[in-house]
Amino acid sequence: xxTSLWILLAALTGVAFAPELIGLIARGDPGALRSLYEAVxxxxxxxxxxxxxxxxEAEEVLQDTFVEIxxxxxxxxxxxxxxxxxxxxxxxxxxxxxxxxxxxxxxxVRAMASEPQRDPDPLPSESAARRQERGRVxxxxxxxxxxxQRVIExxxxxxxxxxxxxxxxxxPLGTVKTRIRLAMEKLADSLLETSx
Amino acid sequence: MTCTEFKELAGALALDALxxxxxxxxxxxxxxxxxxxxxxxxxxxTAAARLLSGALPEVQPPGRVWRRIAARIGASVPRRRWxxxxxWVAAAAAAVVAVMLAGRSARLRTELDASRAGTATxxxxxxxxxxxxxxxxxxxxxxxxxxxxxxxAIALLEQRRSRVVSFVPQGGFGGAxxxxxxxxxxxxxxxxxxxxxxxxxxxxxxIIPPGKGAAPIxxxxxxxxxxxxxxxxxxxxxxxxxxxxAISAEPKGGSPTGTPTQVxxxxxxxx
Numbered sequence: 001x002x003t004s005l006w007i008l009l010a011a012l013t014g015v016a017f018a019p020e021l022i023g024l025i026a027r028g029d030p031g032a033l034r035s036l037y038e039a040v041x042x043x044x045x046x047x048x049x050x051x052x053x054x055x056x057e058a059e060e061v062l063q064d065t066f067v068e069i070x071x072x073x074x075x076x077x078x079x080x081x082x083x084x085x086x087x088x089x090x091x092x093x094x095x096x097x098x099x100x101x102x103x104x105x106x107x108x109v110r111a112m113a114s115e116p117q118r119d120p121d122p123l124p125s126e127s128a129a130r131r132q133e134r135g136r137v138x139x140x141x142x143x144x145x146x147x148x149q150r151v152i153e154x155x156x157x158x159x160x161x162x163x164x165x166x167x168x169x170x171x172p173l174g175t176v177k178t179r180i181r182l183a184m185e186k187l188a189d190s191l192l193e194t195s196x
Numbered sequence: 197m198t199c200t201e202f203k204e205l206a207g208a209l210a211l212d213a214l215x216x217x218x219x220x221x222x223x224x225x226x227x228x229x230x231x232x233x234x235x236x237x238x239x240x241x242t243a244a245a246r247l248l249s250g251a252l253p254e255v256q257p258p259g260r261v262w263r264r265i266a267a268r269i270g271a272s273v274p275r276r277r278w279x280x281x282x283x284w285v286a287a288a289a290a291a292v293v294a295v296m297l298a299g300r301s302a303r304l305r306t307e308l309d310a311s312r313a314g315t316a317t318x319x320x321x322x323x324x325x326x327x328x329x330x331x332x333x334x335x336x337x338x339x340x341x342x343x344x345x346x347x348x349a350i351a352l353l354e355q356r357r358s359r360v361v362s363f364v365p366q367g368g369f370g371g372a373x374x375x376x377x378x379x380x381x382x383x384x385x386x387x388x389x390x391x392x393x394x395x396x397x398x399x400x401x402x403i404i405p406p407g408k409g410a411a412p413i414x415x416x417x418x419x420x421x422x423x424x425x426x427x428x429x430x431x432x433x434x435x436x437x438x439x440x441x442a443i444s445a446e447p448k449g450g451s452p453t454g455t456p457t458q459v460x461x462x463x464x465x466x467x
Contacts, residue, residue, distance in 0.1 A: 034266075041256070041262075045255040059258070062261050134250055134252070138251050156211055162213050177208065180211065183207070184208075188243070
């Protein structure tokens with residue numbers, strides 16, 4: 001009963017994203033985990049699919065991540081970011097681990113051979129806030145020089161290390177390092193300044 | 197590795213793009229006692245990296261993913277997600293009117309049963325339960341601003357025998373609201389997405405005491421921001437007894453007369 005009431009409260013107020021939700025998960029409330037899942041699964045699935053390029057593997061990563069959250073929710077620290085970003089970081093990390101298990105050669109070849117992946121169309125149900133957030137991050141990425149965009153793409157979404165990016169692109173390692181450093185500084189300036 | 201060298205690598209470390217030897221060296225540097233801005237640089241880069249996932253359009257996973265998670269954590273899969281179905285709140289409010297006109301208890305379970313029976317089509321129309329939650333992300337900042345009261349509401353919900361009552365719109369008012377009421381009815385907290393104060397309008401809380409013809413007692417103003425509204429019905433007044441709660445629309449600052457100007461929502465405290 002309490003769980004159901006909490007979910008009702010969350011639906012009306014949006015506090016599902018508040019750290020209290022993670023606290024309930026840590027205390028073993030499966031309804032709270034479900035509430036978190038429904039709030040962030042779309043974003044988590046998107047990052048897993050983007051990294052892995054496979055819906056089947058992305059689903060497995062999502063399952064593993066939420067089971068891990070169930071077991072380790074008490075380790076969440078609100079000051080390190082919103083739960084949605086925390087979950088996305090966990091999903092990406094697991095997806096990249098899986099990608100690296102496939103073999104670095106496979107990754108480098110795939111990254112070099114492929115054009116940047118086309119993202120799926122936004123869901124019709126996408127909220128205005130989510131659309132705004134997506135637009136803001138995309139604008140920050142688009143403001144980077146093309147070569148800096150590419151290294152961020154390869155590092156963040158393809159899971160390549162700096163050396164692997166250098167091999168995949170044919171650029172000197174030092175150049176790749178500089179591009180990543182400059183790109184991350186610019187992204188931090190634009191994203192963190194506007195995220196309040 | 198020096199602090200200067202570390203700071204140059206912080207972005208790549210946040211992206212998990214360092215090669216194993218560099219990553220190990222960076223982690224070893226972090227473990228050192230003294231730094232010149234290393235932790236701040238990593239924190240900033242990590243915060244930026246975490247936002248990058250926001251660039252992607254969401255992809256809804258199929259239902260089997262949650263079912264498998266639920267199986268692995270030993271949770272039952274809910275038969276129906278009544279609580280967060282899009283459009284549910286409005287439909288439930290309509291159902292609650294019927295329930296209350298019939299003189300029935302305002303207990304949540306009863307209301308839900310009634311609303312389920314009357315809103316099967318609404319459930320069919322609901323795009324997904326995640327949709328409503330996503331819409332609420334826009335309201336997150338407002339919720340944070342009133343997080344103290346939200347925390348109180350959640351704590352109240354976690355108390356045994358606490359309950360939720362729904363407000364019935366009056367005079368064609370288009371909003372909905374709930375109040376979490378403590379087991380001893382000495383605390384009641386309003387929750388709504390439709391009652392945020394504006395530059396020229398406040399919403400005022402009222403407690404209707406027992407007794408035929410008893411006048412409503414002002415019990416505070418609704419607070420909120422960005423679409424989130426909460427209200428704490430004055431506990432000292434609630435403690436004297438109440439048969440109902442009400443919300444009125446008022447000029448800025450509250451009722452100028454001591455009586456409600458325009459009652460927009462009422463909830464009976466039955467049961």
